[in-house]
Amino acid sequence: MTLEENIDQIMVNAKNAFTIYKKSSKKDRAQFLENLADALESQRTELVPLAMEESHLPEGRLQGELSRTTNQLKAFAALLKEGSWVEASIDQAKPDRKPLAKADIRKMLQPVGPVVVFGASNFPFAFSTAGGDSASVLASGSTLVIKAHPGHPKLSDKVFAILDSAVISSGMPEFTIQHVTDTSFDAGKLLVQHTVTAGVGFTGSQKGGLALVEYAKARKNPIPVFAEMGSINPVVLFSDKLAQDPTALAKQYAGSITVGMGQFCTNPGLILAVKSSSLDTFLAVLKDEIAKVLPQKMLHAGIQKAYNTGLNRILEKSDVSIVGKADTEAVDIEGYPTVVKTEGKTFLQKEYLQEELFGPYSIVVEVEDLSELETILASLGGQLTTTLMATEKDLADYPNIIDLQTSLAGRVIINDVPTGVEVCSSMIHGGPFPATTDVRYTSVGTTAIKRWVRPICYQGFPENFLPDELKAANPLKIWRLVDDNWTNESQN
Amino acid sequence: MTLEENIDQIMVNAKNAFTIYKKSSKKDRAQFLENLADALESQRTELVPLAMEESHLPEGRLQGELSRTTNQLKAFAALLKEGSWVEASIDQAKPDRKPLAKADIRKMLQPVGPVVVFGASNFPFAFSTAGGDSASVLASGSTLVIKAHPGHPKLSDKVFAILDSAVISSGMPEFTIQHVTDTSFDAGKLLVQHTVTAGVGFTGSQKGGLALVEYAKARKNPIPVFAEMGSINPVVLFSDKLAQDPTALAKQYAGSITVGMGQFCTNPGLILAVKSSSLDTFLAVLKDEIAKVLPQKMLHAGIQKAYNTGLNRILEKSDVSIVGKADTEAVDIEGYPTVVKTEGKTFLQKEYLQEELFGPYSIVVEVEDLSELETILASLGGQLTTTLMATEKDLADYPNIIDLQTSLAGRVIINDVPTGVEVCSSMIHGGPFPATTDVRYTSVGTTAIKRWVRPICYQGFPENFLPDELKAANPLKIWRLVDDNWTNESQN
Numbered sequence: 001m002t003l004e005e006n007i008d009q010i011m012v013n014a015k016n017a018f019t020i021y022k023k024s025s026k027k028d029r030a031q032f033l034e035n036l037a038d039a040l041e042s043q044r045t046e047l048v049p050l051a052m053e054e055s056h057l058p059e060g061r062l063q064g065e066l067s068r069t070t071n072q073l074k075a076f077a078a079l080l081k082e083g084s085w086v087e088a089s090i091d092q093a094k095p096d097r098k099p100l101a102k103a104d105i106r107k108m109l110q111p112v113g114p115v116v117v118f119g120a121s122n123f124p125f126a127f128s129t130a131g132g133d134s135a136s137v138l139a140s141g142s143t144l145v146i147k148a149h150p151g152h153p154k155l156s157d158k159v160f161a162i163l164d165s166a167v168i169s170s171g172m173p174e175f176t177i178q179h180v181t182d183t184s185f186d187a188g189k190l191l192v193q194h195t196v197t198a199g200v201g202f203t204g205s206q207k208g209g210l211a212l213v214e215y216a217k218a219r220k221n222p223i224p225v226f227a228e229m230g231s232i233n234p235v236v237l238f239s240d241k242l243a244q245d246p247t248a249l250a251k252q253y254a255g256s257i258t259v260g261m262g263q264f265c266t267n268p269g270l271i272l273a274v275k276s277s278s279l280d281t282f283l284a285v286l287k288d289e290i291a292k293v294l295p296q297k298m299l300h301a302g303i304q305k306a307y308n309t310g311l312n313r314i315l316e317k318s319d320v321s322i323v324g325k326a327d328t329e330a331v332d333i334e335g336y337p338t339v340v341k342t343e344g345k346t347f348l349q350k351e352y353l354q355e356e357l358f359g360p361y362s363i364v365v366e367v368e369d370l371s372e373l374e375t376i377l378a379s380l381g382g383q384l385t386t387t388l389m390a391t392e393k394d395l396a397d398y399p400n401i402i403d404l405q406t407s408l409a410g411r412v413i414i415n416d417v418p419t420g421v422e423v424c425s426s427m428i429h430g431g432p433f434p435a436t437t438d439v440r441y442t443s444v445g446t447t448a449i450k451r452w453v454r455p456i457c458y459q460g461f462p463e464n465f466l467p468d469e470l471k472a473a474n475p476l477k478i479w480r481l482v483d484d485n486w487t488n489e490s491q492n
Numbered sequence: 493m494t495l496e497e498n499i500d501q502i503m504v505n506a507k508n509a510f511t512i513y514k515k516s517s518k519k520d521r522a523q524f525l526e527n528l529a530d531a532l533e534s535q536r537t538e539l540v541p542l543a544m545e546e547s548h549l550p551e552g553r554l555q556g557e558l559s560r561t562t563n564q565l566k567a568f569a570a571l572l573k574e575g576s577w578v579e580a581s582i583d584q585a586k587p588d589r590k591p592l593a594k595a596d597i598r599k600m601l602q603p604v605g606p607v608v609v610f611g612a613s614n615f616p617f618a619f620s621t622a623g624g625d626s627a628s629v630l631a632s633g634s635t636l637v638i639k640a641h642p643g644h645p646k647l648s649d650k651v652f653a654i655l656d657s658a659v660i661s662s663g664m665p666e667f668t669i670q671h672v673t674d675t676s677f678d679a680g681k682l683l684v685q686h687t688v689t690a691g692v693g694f695t696g697s698q699k700g701g702l703a704l705v706e707y708a709k710a711r712k713n714p715i716p717v718f719a720e721m722g723s724i725n726p727v728v729l730f731s732d733k734l735a736q737d738p739t740a741l742a743k744q745y746a747g748s749i750t751v752g753m754g755q756f757c758t759n760p761g762l763i764l765a766v767k768s769s770s771l772d773t774f775l776a777v778l779k780d781e782i783a784k785v786l787p788q789k790m791l792h793a794g795i796q797k798a799y800n801t802g803l804n805r806i807l808e809k810s811d812v813s814i815v816g817k818a819d820t821e822a823v824d825i826e827g828y829p830t831v832v833k834t835e836g837k838t839f840l841q842k843e844y845l846q847e848e849l850f851g852p853y854s855i856v857v858e859v860e861d862l863s864e865l866e867t868i869l870a871s872l873g874g875q876l877t878t879t880l881m882a883t884e885k886d887l888a889d890y891p892n893i894i895d896l897q898t899s900l901a902g903r904v905i906i907n908d909v910p911t912g913v914e915v916c917s918s919m920i921h922g923g924p925f926p927a928t929t930d931v932r933y934t935s936v937g938t939t940a941i942k943r944w945v946r947p948i949c950y951q952g953f954p955e956n957f958l959p960d961e962l963k964a965a966n967p968l969k970i971w972r973l974v975d976d977n978w979t980n981e982s983q984n
Contacts, residue, residue: 019895023895064591078976082976084978089917089918089939090918091914091916091917091918091919099556100912102914102916103908103914105914105916105918105919106918107918107919107920107939110898112931112932213714217709220925221874221924221925221926222705222925222929222930224930224931224932382713392954392956392957395954395957402957403511403515406602406948409948410946410947410948410949411948411949411950411951412948412949412950412951412953413951413952414951414952414953414954414957415952416595416951416952420592422583422594422595422597424583424594424597425581425583425973425976426581426582426583426597426598426599426949426973427583427597427599427949428599428947428948428949430946430947432713433712433713433714434713437714438714438716439604439716439946440604440716440942440945440946440947441947442947447581447599447947450932453932454902454922454931454932455902455920455922455932455933455934455939456898456901456902456903456904456920457902457903457904457918457919457920458903458904459903459904459905459906459908460905460906460907460908461904461906462884462887462906464884465884465887465894465906479971479978481917481918484570484574484917486576486971486978486980488978
């Protein structure tokens with residue numbers, strides 16, 4: 001079988017499974033997601049060492065990440081059980097309306113169809129085979145085709161085998177979840193361009209995400225493509241805040257820059273502050289804190305090489321000076337923590353300094369004043385996050401700043417670090433291009449399900465042919481918009 | 493000023509106006525939409541004759557369409573005043589959570605930025621300069637650039653002047669609404685490709701919509717493009733329903749096929765039924781009913797020419813036979829009502845028969861059995877609507893049919909005609925490609941606002957820096973998801 005025939009068979013299987021899977025009740029689907037979580041949990045002692053071997057991430061982190069992964073599946077199960085996420089809306093008939101009778105019109109969200117998910121390397125559990133993209137697809141009622149990440153092939157195989165067993169034991173149709181292990185670009189291209197593919201989810205590099213976008217442009221029919229491609233996550237240190245405790249801020253940010261060897265989409269890669277003696281203190285403490293960080297292995301040799309190449313490219317020019325670097329030299333495929341600094345006008349002139357460098361790196365930009373700060377913020381591309389380290393006085397003194405920040409990113413943080421993405425209903429892990437390819441969606445949190453659903457309108461349906469969500473009796477007791485009023489009552 | 497400079501100036505104006513307009517309160521924005529509606533209403537006696545002159549549509553229809561247009565503006569005003577549409581969600585901080593404290597995380601929808609709307613010719617009021625796309629953009633808080641439809645330039649100018657006066661008298665910023673009257677393809681291309689443009693709305697032909705999609709593909713940053721490009725809106729006449737009253741069905745559908753000379757995106761262009769004596773009766777009555785229809789002028793010469801060319805192309809082949817045609821010959825730019833029929837196997841073989849012919853035309857396909865019916869339905873592209881004329885017995889006898897229909901379209905209708913699109917919260921005027929370019933959205937009904945908004949997450953914000961929608965006190969008394977429970981209560 002050629003690769004093309006193989007991908008075709010997979011997508012036809014996904015389509016056939018979809019005709020059955022999409023009809024599963026929300027209750028059964030919730031149970032299925034909980035079964036997937038339990039199945040992964042039961043193999044924890046095998047999964048974590050495999051992830052350690054392939055990703056070089058420390059055990060504690062991977063234990064936590066697996067918990068996050070099973071919690072994500074359970075969060076979507078809870079969403080399905082509660083049920084109101086389908087945006088059910090009912091406009092009841094008004095047969096006596098003049099000049100024209102009004103028909104009975106109802107709508108709710110339904111799954112789009114088979115979705116292809118490309119796993120990320122930096123979260124071998126939480127953004128990979130059984131990660132948030134996969135969980136959101138399965139919760140939506142769409143079938144799932146996972147393109148394994150080549151950075152952890154054995155783990156992906158193992159996780160898929162666990163998921164696949166749970167599909168069958170949960171009574172879901174064969175091929176509800178499928179796994180593509182071919183690592184060629186052609187496999188990705190064929191998956192994105194297959195006529196059956198109804199959506200694509202991706203987390204990874206800008207290069208990878210943009211390649212998928214290009215593949216998708218050649219499709220006859222446009223489909224939802226959500227690629228999360230990272231960002232530099234600007235942080236602004238305001239003067240009043242900085243003056244209060246520059247040492248604490250430097251310690252907090254040294255940690256955020258180097259945690260997990262900086263291998264997070266939300267790594268604070270750009271720190272902006274107006275020149276001041278407090279900033280000098282911040283930089284001095286940052287130097288000491290970075291010096292203490294021990295280099296650790298990065299995810300794989302390719303990422304470490306890209307980091308080193310990018311870092312050397314920056315250092316060999318005279319645009320930046322070093323703020324601090326690890327005292328311990330990096331060996332093997334370890335990342336070497338490094339923080340640099342430059343002036344505002346240099347940063348504005350040298351566009352390469354705005355590019356994401358994936359690893360334990362950040363650039364501090366010392367600006368002359370708030371006007372230069374604003375110019376820099378306005379020059380940046382779309383971001384996943386922006387952060388303000390600010391007192392209420394700082395915020396009040398600069399009333400335009402929150403507006404500037406929300407224009408730039410999907411999440412605006414005050415007085416915290418951008419690393420650490422809470423999985424909850426209010427989380428948005430998205431943002432304007434190039435952070436993602438569709439500013440209207442998120443890949444973390446239960447709202448991520450909205451990428452894979454579409455509204456369907458039911459006009460004039462007899463009660464017993466309506467989906468349960470739209471029946472007058474409201475058997476699922478969900479919140480609905482009934483004649484423009486929110487209610488969870490029955491209409492009988 | 494060159495065209496390029498002119499478009500650039502317009503988009504820069506739209507961007508600058510956006511920084512002010514997006515901050516308008518929902519209450520003020522609602523008043524603004526009501527003012528727009530009132531201003532249009534006050535000029536009704538001038539607007540309707542102008543629309544009649546340029547569109548050739550009858551006065552009664554245009555009076556009704558203008559009312560629909562002002563009602564749309566008022567419906568969005570009501571949506572803003574109620575306020576819950578922003579999908580506000582609050583996850584409160586849990587500082588004592590172990591192992592990690594949980595931050596305070598909130599989200600809501602905010603406008604995307606300047607949106608370009610391309611008006612349609614077939615609804616000079618309701619889908620044009622002040623139509624549903626425009627109303628949804630303004631309601632979202634995005635600024636609006638309208639590309640006038642060349643089919644009714646004087647009307648578009650007049651409507652824009654009315655809107656623009658109301659912008660100023662409502663205290664909204666200059667350039668909240670702008671009007672582009674250049675009719676060249678280049679103008680459209682420059683608008684879609686401008687770096688400031690944050691969204692595109694279009695209603696019209698497949699050719700026009702696909703051209704905009706191609707323009708958008710050349711953008712560096714992807715933006716939401718929603719093009720509604722029409723469809724053939726299949727109708728299935730089931731045997732039990734057909735047997736009950738074939739005469740009434742034929743009269744109902746003769747009306748739906750020819751109303752407004754068939755110039756609706758929801759015109760029933762394909763009628764499917766299993767062969768039977770009831771179907772023969774239906775066809776005989778349909779013949780008589782179509783014969784009685786008087787040809788009327790179509791929207792403009794180009795549309796009439798396209799209709800005639802398309803109709804002749806169909807009639808000159810031997811794939812169809814005529815069911816019925818108007819007794820009165822068409823003159824000038826009148827449309828000539830015509831219904832044809834063919835066999836299921838012919839329809840399946842001849843792909844050109846599946847193409848939309850915009851005008852008072854429909855094709856009846858006589859199928860051998862339900863299996864052939866299913867094959868035909870599965871062969872169709874995406875549709876705005878599908879319709880089942882069916883008794884409960886019919887639906888029960890063919891349990892798969894509703895599933896087949898929902899796969900195909902954004903709206904599934906039982907026992908009604910697809911023409912007549914109710915403007916309400918539950919309406920979906922959308923569907924899979926090629927009916928639209930994004931199956932997840934609608935261009936009719938208040939849900940249309942969702943095309944032009946994006947979620948923004950606020951983490952760790954002091955209460956007084958949060959938008960009103962997310963403040964603990966819930967001053968707008970909207971429905972919110974608070975710690976995963978729906979409530980309209982204050983959190984104080």
